[in-house]
Amino acid sequence: MTESSAFRTDRYELTMVDAAIQSGTAGRECQFEAFARRLPSGRRYGIVAGTGRLLELIRDFRFTDAELAWLDANSVVRRPTLDWLADYAFRGDIWGYQEGEAYFPGSPLVTVDGGFAECVILETLILSVLNYDSSVAGAAARMVSVSLGRPLAEMGSRRTGEYSAVAAARAAYIAGFASTSNLEAGRTWGVPTMGTAAHSFTLLHDSEEDAFRAQVAAFGASTTLLVDTYDVTRGIDLAVKVAGPGLGSIRIDSGDLPTVVAGARAQLDSLGAVNTRITVTSDLDEYSIAALSASPVDAFGVGTSVVTGSGHPAAGMVYKLVAHRDDAGEWVSVAKTSTAKAGVGGRKRSVRRLDAAGIARAEIVLVGQSDDDTSGLEAPDGRDRALLVPFVTDGVIDEAYLGVAGTVRARTHNARVMQELPIEAFRLGRGDPVIPTLYRQA
Amino acid sequence: MTESSAFRTDRYELTMVDAAIQSGTAGRECQFEAFARRLPSGRRYGIVAGTGRLLELIRDFRFTDAELAWLDANSVVRRPTLDWLADYAFRGDIWGYQEGEAYFPGSPLVTVDGGFAECVILETLILSVLNYDSSVAGAAARMVSVSLGRPLAEMGSRRTGEYSAVAAARAAYIAGFASTSNLEAGRTWGVPTMGTAAHSFTLLHDSEEDAFRAQVAAFGASTTLLVDTYDVTRGIDLAVKVAGPGLGSIRIDSGDLPTVVAGARAQLDSLGAVNTRITVTSDLDEYSIAALSASPVDAFGVGTSVVTGSGHPAAGMVYKLVAHRDDAGEWVSVAKTSTAKAGVGGRKRSVRRLDAAGIARAEIVLVGQSDDDTSGLEAPDGRDRALLVPFVTDGVIDEAYLGVAGTVRARTHNARVMQELPIEAFRLGRGDPVIPTLYRQA
Known part of the structure; x- marks a missing residue:
């Protein structure tokens, strides 16, 4: 696979560009918006993630000779479109x-302004x-x-x-x-x-001992020993025997965790390993973590559930054309109107309304905002957050x-935003x- | 991100290599095995996918100066390990x-033979x-x-x-x-x-018409027109008016599909567009596709459900050390024995037992197979398939x-295998x- 991100794309984006170039509408000034119609079933809030990665991918969204040759050979688009793609770089506003921000149904998560073709x-x-x-971040939060x-x-x-x-490691972080x-994730994003x-x-070695x-010789007594290969109680005895009571941590990856963890803590303490930490890593999700509230667990390792969004592996966001300028230069709000997928057209901005204690009370989406009008973003009492x-x-x-800084x-x-949620x-x-989304005409 | 696949890896793989090099066990001859303890909840079979991609990634699994410098700077492993990694290329057997093959609980999907470090x-x-x-392929099938x-x-x-x-596009294909x-997926894998x-x-245009x-001018009457932006009935009328009764297809992306599709077919026929095909694309999964069995749908477009494994976004495969050679050169079967995650140790091969009609009746896993002994793969009646x-x-x-050929x-x-399933x-x-997994000592 090449480094250009331009082919990680649906074919129809290019055929729409092709048809729009041919019909003369490719440059019509538009606003697209990414939003979620709803949160994953029963969730109280969502968390936006991916933006930093996305901006780098948009920067790398270029059609090199390799992409252009393939599109030509496969008759995906015509010559004027190939020329347009060859020159493509996003030149609009996002x-x-x-x-890390929290979001709710209808929050205008990303707005993209520019010509139709460059945005679509x-x-x-x-x-x-x-x-x-965002699926990962929502579960992780x-x-x-x-x-x-x-x-x-x-x-x-x-x-x-x-x-x-x-990406999952970054979003969870x-x-x-x-x-x-x-x-x-460590190298690229500093996690x-x-x-x-x-x-x-x-299992490689002739005995657990x-x-x-071997592990203690390599990493010292502060390492984490995995004690449940054969029998947890014998494993803990052996771990403390080998590493001494200064053993850093034990890891438990199986069993009925509240019972096993309580027993492990008592055993470690009885062996004098009172500062040895207990890490658990057995198919955890938010529910099993909550069920360990009263257990002497010191750290959790989470796998499947966080990288698959804990039952919701896609956050359900869509990207819709919400407005374009007409020939007179006026913004026209547009939206699909058939059935349950109808959207709210119009250019948007939004604020989060906070109460006197700084707690979020509503997501206010200002619809029909013109280019330069940011007056709707100013809260009468200074507590709204744009x-x-x-x-x-x-x-x-x-x-x-x-990058890492982003x-x-x-x-x-995110840490700040979480403090703000009810x-x-x-x-x-x-x-x-947990808060309603209120639409207001700007 | 670099093109080397070597960092798409858990840190503990490298720390294990480091400790094994230090303890002198890194070169111990091992067999690892990838298998699934169970199928996704309630499924009757699984489909293996990813192998062709995986082999290319294994080929590109090299530690360049960039990786080695990062590992060194972050004290992940020590000098002898850095030297070993610099020389790394997988030299064993897989x-x-x-x-495309079907699989069942315990099927030895991939076996990896070599030194411990190069396999782990x-x-x-x-x-x-x-x-x-495999999550995608299982749902797609x-x-x-x-x-x-x-x-x-x-x-x-x-x-x-x-x-x-x-990867999802490839697996579904x-x-x-x-x-x-x-x-x-078209360029890299020929899909x-x-x-x-x-x-x-x-919505970009001043009217649906x-x-x-614009679309028909660009792509001709054989194109697919999306008719549900405003009102499906008016959309179909307009589509046939614009493209003529030779219109290739219409696409419907919303609404109660059995009802809408039946109405669309009748309307198209009444307009003389008897050969115009109907494609539906509205949040389909295997259940909604089945519910359209009797509907005049000509093609389906499937999104979320197939790329997220239709409720099972990870196939649940694990990779375990199942055997290593002892100092006398004999294979020793090994397995974790604590709790429900216990595995079946031992080197393995497997056959699918077919009945006289060529239908699969059992997955037979031969345990303890020695290096060269393939006799267990020969069926007494010639109907077992290795x-x-x-x-x-x-x-x-x-x-x-x-690549594309693979x-x-x-x-x-896969097409052949599906014919074989009950x-x-x-x-x-x-x-x-749908068939049991039977373990046999080889």
Whole structure:
């Protein structure tokens, strides 16, 4: 696969560009909007993630000779379109919710302004990134909120596509996870990496004791020993025998965790290993983490459930044309009107209304905003928080949102946003969005 | 991100290599095995996919200076390990189920033979690829089996990570889908691509009629017109008015499909457009496709459900050390023994037992197979089919499984395999695996 992101795209984006070039509408000034019609079933809030990755992919969204030759050979588009694609770089404006922000049904998560063709062509990529990364972040945030401050490690690389694994590690980190097992996420996005050994390392050796000795010889007594290959009680005895009472951690990856963990803590304490930490990693999700509230667990490792969005592997975001300028230069709101998929047309901005205690009470979407009118973003009492920030201006990306720095910024923003949500947001049971989305004409 | 696949890996794979090098066990000859303890809840069979992709990623699994410098700077491993990694290339043997093959609980999907370190280091990558791609293929096969021969297009790129989208298109194609919307899957894997226009194209224009005229001008009357932006009945009237009764297809993306499709067919026929095809694309899954059995649908487009494994976004495969040679050169079977995650140790081969009609009746797993003994693979009555084929021999990959040719081969193999499954395999309702897995000592 090439490094150009331009082919991670649905064919119809290009055929629409082709038809629009032919009909003379390709340059018509438009606003597209990415939003979610609803949250995953029963969730109280969603978390936006992927934006930093997305901006880098938009920067790399170019059609090289290789792409152009393939499109030509396969008769996907015609010559004028090939010429247009060869020159393509996004030159419009993108505003959006900061990465790490909470969102609700109808929140205008990303707005893309520019000519029809230059905006529509980004649809697939925008949605792929936001839908997957936000799925992970939404699940991760729920796990963090029930972890009672104990650190969570993302360990699900093996349960999602090998590139998505990197994105998942990043999204979970933004939503408050402490670390990841994934090395590429460490290198590319600065996420702290962790990990010591699997059951195979124990099974490789002639005895569990040999394996523990080898690991302690390599990493010292502060390492984490995996104690459940054969029998947890014997494994803990052996671990403390080999590493001494200064053993860093034990990891338990199976069994009825509340029972096993309580027994392990008592056993460690009785062996004098009172500071040895207990990490659990057995098919955890937000519900099993919550069920361990009263257990002496020191850290959690989470795999499948976080990288697959805990039952909701795609966040359900869509990307719709909401307005275009008519020939007189006026903005015309547009929306599909048939059936349940009808949308709210019109250019949008939004604010989060906070009460006197700084707690979110409503998502206010201002519809029909004109280009330069930001008056709707000013709260009468100074407590509303404007939600959209400029990511791309005339094609120039704000570098503050990219790379490791952008990832840290998103994580910091998320931590602040979570403080702002009403306490009811953190109930795990199914319910409605914790604040309503209110539409106002700007 | 670099092109080396070596960092799409859990950190603990490298720390295990590091500890094993230090303890002198890194070169101990081992067999690892990838298998699924169970099928996704209630499924009757699984479909292996990802193998062709995986082999290319194993070929590219190299530690360049960039990886080595990062590992060194972050103190992940020590100097002897860095040297070992710099020289790394997989030099062992990999056998496995052909891509497109059906599998059942305990089927030895991939066996990896070599030194401990060179085998364990591939764990994360092997599982990422097989778990995701097989999740998609398993869901896709169920959709194909209820489609009654009508073509299915994979259109879910926007509902999964932007690289996973390419893998999903490929996996669905292997499992019998006819095409994809994803351009990179077309270029890299030869999957036929399709797609014409979205609602935004209609909304861009001053009227639906303008949009249809632009599209027909660009692509001719054989195009597919999306008729549900405003009102389906008016949309169909307009589509036939603009394109004439020779209109290729209409696409319907919303509404109560059995009702809408029946009405659309009658309307098209009454307008003389008797050969105009009807494509539906509204949040379909295997159940809604089955519910359209009696409807005059000509083609289906499937998005979210196929790329997310229809409720099971990871196939649940694990990668375990099952045997190693002791100091006397004898194979020792090993397995974790604690709790419900206990495995079946031992080197394995397997056959599918067929009855006189050529229908699968059991998955027979031969345990404890020695290196060269393939006698267990020969069926007494000549009807058993050996399931493992050699993918990599002494580090040399069989090119027949790679690239476009490998993808076609997998699709062909899948079509044959599906013919072999008992008819009960195709019931959508929850049930047990359609054939039992029987373990035999070799």
